Amino acid sequence: MITAVQKPIDEIREMIAPYKKILVLGCASCVAECAAGGEKETAMLASTLRMAAKMNGEEVGFTEMTLDRQCVKEFYIRLDDVIDQYDAVLSLACGAGVQAVADMFQDVPIIPALNTEFLGETKDQGLWVENCLGCGDCMLYYFGGVCPLARCSKQLLNGPCGGSMDGKCEVNPEIDCAWQLIIDRLSKIGALERLEKIYPPKDWSKKQGGGPRKIVREDQQK
Amino acid sequence: MTNKRETTLGLFYCQNVPVSSEQERQNLELKYGQRIRLFPIPCSGRLEPLHLLRALEEFADMAYVITCPEGACRYFEGNYRARKRVQRTQAIISSIGLEVDRVGIIVGSKDAPKALGELVDDILKRTSGLGPSPVHKKV
Numbered sequence: 001m002i003t004a005v006q007k008p009i010d011e012i013r014e015m016i017a018p019y020k021k022i023l024v025l026g027c028a029s030c031v032a033e034c035a036a037g038g039e040k041e042t043a044m045l046a047s048t049l050r051m052a053a054k055m056n057g058e059e060v061g062f063t064e065m066t067l068d069r070q071c072v073k074e075f076y077i078r079l080d081d082v083i084d085q086y087d088a089v090l091s092l093a094c095g096a097g098v099q100a101v102a103d104m105f106q107d108v109p110i111i112p113a114l115n116t117e118f119l120g121e122t123k124d125q126g127l128w129v130e131n132c133l134g135c136g137d138c139m140l141y142y143f144g145g146v147c148p149l150a151r152c153s154k155q156l157l158n159g160p161c162g163g164s165m166d167g168k169c170e171v172n173p174e175i176d177c178a179w180q181l182i183i184d185r186l187s188k189i190g191a192l193e194r195l196e197k198i199y200p201p202k203d204w205s206k207k208q209g210g211g212p213r214k215i216v217r218e219d220q221q222k
Numbered sequence: 223m224t225n226k227r228e229t230t231l232g233l234f235y236c237q238n239v240p241v242s243s244e245q246e247r248q249n250l251e252l253k254y255g256q257r258i259r260l261f262p263i264p265c266s267g268r269l270e271p272l273h274l275l276r277a278l279e280e281f282a283d284m285a286y287v288i289t290c291p292e293g294a295c296r297y298f299e300g301n302y303r304a305r306k307r308v309q310r311t312q313a314i315i316s317s318i319g320l321e322v323d324r325v326g327i328i329v330g331s332k333d334a335p336k337a338l339g340e341l342v343d344d345i346l347k348r349t350s351g352l353g354p355s356p357v358h359k360k361v
Contacts, residue, residue: 008317009314009317009318010317040270041277042274043272044271044272044314047272047275047276047279048275048314048315048318050279051275051278051315051320051357052318052319053317053355053360054356054357054358055319055320055357055359072335163324181247191356219303
């Protein structure tokens with residue numbers, strides 16, 4: 001999923017300062033899972049902003065709404081009936097959601113309330129970790145399901161580097177050494193020989209070499 | 223002549239706090255009138271930052287939670303979670319310039335348990351210096 005964290009309240013207040021009627025718009029998908037932009041966080045942010053406005057004698061109206069997804073037209077089209085009532089939308093979606101809504105409703109400022117972070121996993125309650133760079137050419141098979149590009153601090157495709165100690169990374173001892181994990185996993189499934197190959201430098205052209213990427217599936221289209 | 227408004231305490235409390243029956247809640251609300259609004263909850267772990275924020279936004283000058291003693295939660299970790307949520311709420315209100323003491327937590331004592339009424343008195347004393355919240359000032 002896509003992870004995000006809320007921007008500092010001062011930054012949000014600065015961005016919304018010119019507007020008097022603001023729709024605080026949550027997204028009930030990835031950012032709800034990472035407790036940054038779901039219905040609950042949307043209500044908390046709206047409540048906080050209302051209090052800040054009252055304390056500063058500002059007459060601003062904040063209305064809350066949460067869409068199932070802000071990045072899918074079938075969901076954000078619901079705004080069509082209400083968006084005219086607002087001067088601006090404060091979106092608690094990831095960058096993709098903010099842009100999707102902004103592309104659709106170009107006459108209304110769509111303001112991001114979150115900083116989008118990374119593709120990751122909910123490792124534990126309140127803990128999210130990065131584990132995918134979206135490189136466009138997945139190599140997890142060769143590395144036992146551990147991505148050295150996302151999880152090795154040095155992004156080594158032919159590791160380990162020699163700085164690993166007790167299974168921890170020399171860059172930060174709180175980080176598990178990805179190469180220790182790779183070797184342990186491949187050993188467990190009897191596939192250590194996959195590391196006998198020398199892997200060439202990553203071909204990043206499949207990530208952003210051709211500009212913004214898109215996926216076209218004609219079987220899914222009208 | 224002074225026209226100082228009395229403050230209102232929004233108080234969420236675990237129903238396992240001693241002497242916290244519905245009758246006791248009504249007695250306390252009669253005793254203190256507008257100064258307190260009491261919200262019994264089945265476990266302090268049910269409390270969310272949003273409850274405290276909404277209380278501060280809507281009516282309360284202070285919003286507190288009373289939990290059962292640490293290690294005594296019948297759901298094991300409710301009071302532990304409540305403490306973290308109070309800390310999160312304090313960080314939020316601090317970010318907009320509200321005093322952090324407007325939100326707080328009272329953890330009951332295992333060795334010297336106090337009745338709900340005594341704890342209410344303690345909180346009212348502890349927060350007496352804060353005065354009305356700037357959130358409710360007249361524009």
